[in-house]
Amino acid sequence: MAQRWSTRLRLIQEACLETMGDRIDEAAVEKAIVNVRAELTRPMPQTYLAELAKIHKSKQTDNTPDQRSILFYRYALEYNGDRWVDVHPLIYDMQEFQTELRSLGSGKRTRTKKANT
Amino acid sequence: MAKGRGRKKPTHKANRKLEAPHPTEFDKLLRFIVTFQGRFALAFICGEDRRERQGVLASLADLLREKGIELRQIDLTYQEVTDLYSTLKEECRQDSPAAIVVTGIEASLKGSLLASLNIQRDLISREISCPLLFWVSNFALTVIAREAPDFYDFRHTVFNFKSAKDIQPLMNQDTVLRTPTTLFDQRRGSVSWTTFLFDQLERYQKDEDCLELRDRMAYGELLEEVARSYRDERCRTEALIYLERALKIYGELQEKGREAEVLQAIADISYLADNYAKAAESLGRALSLHREIGSRLGEANALRSLGHVKRMQDAYAEAEQLYSKAFEIYASIDDKYSQGGTLLSLAEVYRALGDQEKARSLADQAKELLASFPQMVQRDEHIMQELS
Numbered sequence: 001m002a003q004r005w006s007t008r009l010r011l012i013q014e015a016c017l018e019t020m021g022d023r024i025d026e027a028a029v030e031k032a033i034v035n036v037r038a039e040l041t042r043p044m045p046q047t048y049l050a051e052l053a054k055i056h057k058s059k060q061t062d063n064t065p066d067q068r069s070i071l072f073y074r075y076a077l078e079y080n081g082d083r084w085v086d087v088h089p090l091i092y093d094m095q096e097f098q099t100e101l102r103s104l105g106s107g108k109r110t111r112t113k114k115a116n117t
Numbered sequence: 118m119a120k121g122r123g124r125k126k127p128t129h130k131a132n133r134k135l136e137a138p139h140p141t142e143f144d145k146l147l148r149f150i151v152t153f154q155g156r157f158a159l160a161f162i163c164g165e166d167r168r169e170r171q172g173v174l175a176s177l178a179d180l181l182r183e184k185g186i187e188l189r190q191i192d193l194t195y196q197e198v199t200d201l202y203s204t205l206k207e208e209c210r211q212d213s214p215a216a217i218v219v220t221g222i223e224a225s226l227k228g229s230l231l232a233s234l235n236i237q238r239d240l241i242s243r244e245i246s247c248p249l250l251f252w253v254s255n256f257a258l259t260v261i262a263r264e265a266p267d268f269y270d271f272r273h274t275v276f277n278f279k280s281a282k283d284i285q286p287l288m289n290q291d292t293v294l295r296t297p298t299t300l301f302d303q304r305r306g307s308v309s310w311t312t313f314l315f316d317q318l319e320r321y322q323k324d325e326d327c328l329e330l331r332d333r334m335a336y337g338e339l340l341e342e343v344a345r346s347y348r349d350e351r352c353r354t355e356a357l358i359y360l361e362r363a364l365k366i367y368g369e370l371q372e373k374g375r376e377a378e379v380l381q382a383i384a385d386i387s388y389l390a391d392n393y394a395k396a397a398e399s400l401g402r403a404l405s406l407h408r409e410i411g412s413r414l415g416e417a418n419a420l421r422s423l424g425h426v427k428r429m430q431d432a433y434a435e436a437e438q439l440y441s442k443a444f445e446i447y448a449s450i451d452d453k454y455s456q457g458g459t460l461l462s463l464a465e466v467y468r469a470l471g472d473q474e475k476a477r478s479l480a481d482q483a484k485e486l487l488a489s490f491p492q493m494v495q496r497d498e499h500i501m502q503e504l505s
Contacts (some may be wrong), residue, residue, distance in 0.1 A: 010273075010274075013273055013274065014274055016137065017140070017145045017148060017149060017274060018140065018145070019140075020138045020139070020140055027139070031139065035274070035275070038275075039262075039272070039275050040257065042259055042262045043259055043263040043266070043269075044323075044326065045323055045324050045325075045326060046323055046324050047324060047327050066186035072266070073266060094212075113230075
């Protein structure tokens, strides 16, 4: 929960910086999303995309070093309720992740909320 | 009335986006510093162009001064920092600035500092009551993000003073252009060369832990090439971060010759930064490696460089021994240029020891060996003039 709030606050801060006037417009929000995503994925190796696609499909992690690292760097988030795991929403919308997902055989967006967060 | 105002608004989404003015990175940076006055706020400024950096910081300082805000630049280029908190406290001992921008931290980004950044982040955020910014290269920022993730996570934002190529998406590994070494020679010095280098570096760094053998070698060469681009810069210690990474790669690949060359490059930078202890340590390691692989020229070069370090430390007896050993090896491989250069260094040692006659005799010998190298003859004449 705290992790998701941290991202939201960072998005708001970034949108404030990206806006010219007193109101945060859509363009500023979109630019903020691009900026925050770029900085979130900065240390992420390309090879994690395949791991993230697996996590997205299974909604759980398998405790391998890569997947532990994915949780540590918050590329995937653990939600409460029945403790399910899914990719970070900012990564989910990445074109590269969607390509990886398609190559894994998903083909379409399958994200559904499994439990109350 | 409300209806009328609504009609005036552009309805096409694309047009609206085009019309929406965006603040520049400079505007954002200025606003960030002004907004967070009197409070701790961490941000990174990412940029490769060292000249642009000084220009941006100078303009920023001018604009902030007009608003009554003092921007303090703390340049760590010539320091090896292991404890950032103490360094910041020391720098701000006399007066507290309204904003701090740290440059040149690349030279210190190694294990001990990175580990302490994670531990000290709360302390720094409590004790530093102003915006704290780090101007770093893209490579260095990724190192911080990976190896000091807790500190990196404290950031408010990252300002990107980089070219448009950085907006490129994460590329598929298959499409990554690997750089053959010959390309370095063809394109070195061209206008787009630096952009090309950093673009390649970013792609290699992304997957540095899972590169294949051939690609790891190419990555090491690329790191060396980037380090070379700092050669004539005042901030050349910032190249150390690339050389240390190249050293690690060559060590893992058991490429002892290349490892020794990188160690000598590290020693050269340390020597020019007056860090003689580090220069001597690197040269000692390079010397062992050259001896291990039987590289006579490498051994002589390391001995001669060690002689320079000892001479700067006023250890003339040691310097004399090292130069003599180097001279013997140069003579055995008939390297006249290096023989002459070493004799000139020896002449300078004797001059410092007060033995003018011996120094003159060595300079005379050097002159004969260097007859076909005008630049070195000039140095010889300069020494002779000083002796007389």
